[in-house]
Amino acid sequence: MTSPVIAVVGGGQLARMMAPAAAELGVRLRVLVESPDTSAAQVVTDAPVGAASDEAAIRALIAPPAGQDVADVLTFEHEHVPNALLTDLIAHGTPVRPGPHALVAAQDKIVMRTRLHELGVPCPQWRALPASVDEGRVALEQFLAVSGGEAVVKLARGGYDGKGVRVVSGAGEADDWLVAATEGGPPVLVEEKVPFRRELSALVARRPSGEVRAWPVVESIQRDGVCSEVVAPAPGLSDDIDARAREIASDVAEGLDVTGVLAVEMFEVPLDPADPDGPTTVLVNELAMRPHNSGHWTIDGSVTSQFEQHLRAVLDLPLGSTEPVAPWTVMVNVLGSERKVLTGALPDLFERYDSARVNLYGKGIRPGRKLGHVNVSGGDLDEVRAAAKGAAALLMGEETA
Amino acid sequence: MTSPVIAVVGGGQLARMMAPAAAELGVRLRVLVESPDTSAAQVVTDAPVGAASDEAAIRALIAPPAGQDVADVLTFEHEHVPNALLTDLIAHGTPVRPGPHALVAAQDKIVMRTRLHELGVPCPQWRALPASVDEGRVALEQFLAVSGGEAVVKLARGGYDGKGVRVVSGAGEADDWLVAATEGGPPVLVEEKVPFRRELSALVARRPSGEVRAWPVVESIQRDGVCSEVVAPAPGLSDDIDARAREIASDVAEGLDVTGVLAVEMFEVPLDPADPDGPTTVLVNELAMRPHNSGHWTIDGSVTSQFEQHLRAVLDLPLGSTEPVAPWTVMVNVLGSERKVLTGALPDLFERYDSARVNLYGKGIRPGRKLGHVNVSGGDLDEVRAAAKGAAALLMGEETA
Numbered sequence: 001m002t003s004p005v006i007a008v009v010g011g012g013q014l015a016r017m018m019a020p021a022a023a024e025l026g027v028r029l030r031v032l033v034e035s036p037d038t039s040a041a042q043v044v045t046d047a048p049v050g051a052a053s054d055e056a057a058i059r060a061l062i063a064p065p066a067g068q069d070v071a072d073v074l075t076f077e078h079e080h081v082p083n084a085l086l087t088d089l090i091a092h093g094t095p096v097r098p099g100p101h102a103l104v105a106a107q108d109k110i111v112m113r114t115r116l117h118e119l120g121v122p123c124p125q126w127r128a129l130p131a132s133v134d135e136g137r138v139a140l141e142q143f144l145a146v147s148g149g150e151a152v153v154k155l156a157r158g159g160y161d162g163k164g165v166r167v168v169s170g171a172g173e174a175d176d177w178l179v180a181a182t183e184g185g186p187p188v189l190v191e192e193k194v195p196f197r198r199e200l201s202a203l204v205a206r207r208p209s210g211e212v213r214a215w216p217v218v219e220s221i222q223r224d225g226v227c228s229e230v231v232a233p234a235p236g237l238s239d240d241i242d243a244r245a246r247e248i249a250s251d252v253a254e255g256l257d258v259t260g261v262l263a264v265e266m267f268e269v270p271l272d273p274a275d276p277d278g279p280t281t282v283l284v285n286e287l288a289m290r291p292h293n294s295g296h297w298t299i300d301g302s303v304t305s306q307f308e309q310h311l312r313a314v315l316d317l318p319l320g321s322t323e324p325v326a327p328w329t330v331m332v333n334v335l336g337s338e339r340k341v342l343t344g345a346l347p348d349l350f351e352r353y354d355s356a357r358v359n360l361y362g363k364g365i366r367p368g369r370k371l372g373h374v375n376v377s378g379g380d381l382d383e384v385r386a387a388a389k390g391a392a393a394l395l396m397g398e399e400t401a
Numbered sequence: 402m403t404s405p406v407i408a409v410v411g412g413g414q415l416a417r418m419m420a421p422a423a424a425e426l427g428v429r430l431r432v433l434v435e436s437p438d439t440s441a442a443q444v445v446t447d448a449p450v451g452a453a454s455d456e457a458a459i460r461a462l463i464a465p466p467a468g469q470d471v472a473d474v475l476t477f478e479h480e481h482v483p484n485a486l487l488t489d490l491i492a493h494g495t496p497v498r499p500g501p502h503a504l505v506a507a508q509d510k511i512v513m514r515t516r517l518h519e520l521g522v523p524c525p526q527w528r529a530l531p532a533s534v535d536e537g538r539v540a541l542e543q544f545l546a547v548s549g550g551e552a553v554v555k556l557a558r559g560g561y562d563g564k565g566v567r568v569v570s571g572a573g574e575a576d577d578w579l580v581a582a583t584e585g586g587p588p589v590l591v592e593e594k595v596p597f598r599r600e601l602s603a604l605v606a607r608r609p610s611g612e613v614r615a616w617p618v619v620e621s622i623q624r625d626g627v628c629s630e631v632v633a634p635a636p637g638l639s640d641d642i643d644a645r646a647r648e649i650a651s652d653v654a655e656g657l658d659v660t661g662v663l664a665v666e667m668f669e670v671p672l673d674p675a676d677p678d679g680p681t682t683v684l685v686n687e688l689a690m691r692p693h694n695s696g697h698w699t700i701d702g703s704v705t706s707q708f709e710q711h712l713r714a715v716l717d718l719p720l721g722s723t724e725p726v727a728p729w730t731v732m733v734n735v736l737g738s739e740r741k742v743l744t745g746a747l748p749d750l751f752e753r754y755d756s757a758r759v760n761l762y763g764k765g766i767r768p769g770r771k772l773g774h775v776n777v778s779g780g781d782l783d784e785v786r787a788a789a790k791g792a793a794a795l796l797m798g799e800e801t802a
Contacts, residue, residue, distance in 0.1 A: 003744040020421030026761025318751035350719035360427025
């Protein structure tokens with residue numbers, strides 16, 4: 001008997017951040033990385049190189065030809081995996097968590113909306129556009145007419161971090177995507193542009209035995225469609241909305257049979273558009289079935305991090321406490337940098353912010369790229385937020401006040 | 402420009418626990434491991450195999466023949482390194498932290514006692530025994546005569562975890578060590594058997610620029626000469642003794658020019674032997690110039706762990722906050738196990754203790770061996786301690802009440 005082996009598809013920062021959790025639990029990670037120098041490959045000793053779309057590479061990840069131990073479970077740091085293969089792996093005895101029947105709702109926004117509707121989960125108004133330029137344009141025009149003249153067009157598959165999402169106000173503004181859809185590209189859907197007050201994220205984990213644990217609901221602040229800052233818990237959130245958001249996330253986890261970590265991104269919207277400061281409700285925006293940027297605060301701010309919880313969940317181990325360790329934790333992303341080397345910021349950063357928890361992903365610097373994050377915890381939200389933003393700004397090479 | 406490379410001598414659990422800290426800081430570890438499957442080798446991608454006593458291996462650790470980046474600093478997870486080589490490395494431009502002039506006081510207990518005496522640090526009564534069986538026996542007899550008939554004989558070098566330490570009540574009981582000393586074995590010293598109330602440990606970090614930070618002083622509970630449990634902070638410690646213990650540790654760090662983490666193990670003893678429950682003072686027992694078992698609680702119980710702090714200190718980065726994140730943290734060691742595989746305990750353990758922070762070292766199971774530890778934090782010391790002990794007992798395969 002030996003300790004469990006968890007196979008992970010994808011070698012980015014999410015797999016990298018699983019490594020400390022695996023080392024502590026005494027379980028072994030085997031990560032399929034895109035190249036030998038990816039974020040995860042730098043810190044995972046068992047990191048074969050291969051593409052997530054390569055069936056042979058995924059089969060070898062589970063049962064290596066060199067005779068290492070067969071993996072006990074297969075999981076993912078992104079959703080871009082071939083579902084037919086996953087179904088076949090399950091049929092031949094490899095647990096795949098989350099399973100392809102759940103994962104498809106994170107891969108395809110039309111499937112996601114359809115499933116959430118079936119579960120009675122509140123979502124923005126939406127419709128799938130026909131895969132024909134003429135019919136698609138007509139459908140979009142009709143949708144715009146009843147939506148105040150503006151709407152959000154999305155590619156059903158392949159989008160992330162603001163890519164594959166476009167706000168339109170004219171029926172012709174999605175023609176390129178409609179053309180692509182007729183030529184084998186991803187289907188297109190349109191959603192109402194929700195007049196949200198802010199964005200929330202409800203993070204839960206669920207294991208095959210059915211146990212579900214939810215972290216406090218957080219506020220997520222986006223810049224150019226990319227998460228820039230997360231405040232845990234969401235300031236001033238009413239008990240009702242907190243409970244409702246957690247309940248929705250748990251319902252989605254159970255309804256879709258998700259195993260592992262599930263992030264449910266939501267809009268908090270006024271119940272009455274004429275009273276923007278009045279009572280609110282929530283609508284589900286997006287799902288992610290893996291550790292998520294809105295949960296990075298848990299590494300330093302919660303008894304159990306989302307990364308350890310994901311590993312526990314996919315191994316069907318009892319889940320850990322999701323209690324916060326401080327009244328407030330703020331996470332700020334490092335998005336691109338003017339610096340040549342991020343670690344060059346550390347002398348200044350640690351001099352100014354001695355409680356800052358820095359996490360750098362070992363990635364090459366490119367404009368806007370997620371290169372790391374900073375967490376700061378404490379009792380005074382303004383101070384905590386200022387420190388997290390100040391520290392991240394130093395890593396980005398920005399001047400700070 | 403690239404991120405720093407820290408070279409570490411020794412591939413045990415202390416180097417292993419540096420890996421998550423290095424990954425988060427975005428710095429690179431290169432660890433000299435004893436074999437390809439040591440505790441650290443399992444989780445460090447750059448882990449050449451070699452002995453700590455092998456000069457060529459240490460030179461290659463700093464400047465690999467394959468042309469990887471030269472290490473920015475050399476540090477250690479144990480003290481068993483050849484000092485002449487370290488001195489030569491420094492002369493040729495490699496920072497060695499802690500330096501050999503400091504390290505010798507952690508390698509040789511006679512040097513340690515001599516240096517501490519020079520610094521005015523309170524220690525037990527002691528003397529070095531002459532390296533002759535006859536003269537050594539006479540000296541030991543004289544020492545016993547003025548020490549109440551019992552004393553502690555120690556090998557000056559090479560001891561750890563209760564090895565190389567022996568309580569004696571007769572002058573002939575150290576003959577084997579005295580013989581060995583005449584044949585090139587380590588020198589022998591004798592110390593008074595201190596009637597301590599309990600053992601404390603003061604953990605500090607110091608960087609070359611001079612900054613020193615101290616964690617709260619902890620109580621350390623030994624079983625058969627091996628640390629079994631640590632309570633942070635030490636319960637009921639007077640403000641005076643807390644301040645005094647921190648001051649001693651800071652003085653030692655400065656006086657010996659230690660860089661990195663320094664653990665100062667102390668005895669808390671009654672000022673008046675006739676009043677065992679009255680006011681106390683502290684005497685220094687041992688020093689360790691590296692992360693130490695009495696600091697494992699900081700991984701989950703302090704803003705900055707001793708492992709991150711050690712890396713920051715040896716890179717001369719500003720040190721992090723040493724504030725605790727909870728009123729109490731208790732660490733219990735997993736010392737040996739009746740189990741075949743430690744991870745087999747996790748289903749039961751996490752079911753019963755959902756706040757337990759488990760850390761397993763990936764080592765083969767042998768009786769009494771340090772295989773891992775459990776931290777539990779919280780507001781109620783009795784509950785926290787019961788959970789940490791219960792969780793560790795499950796890992797050891799013991800029945801619990």
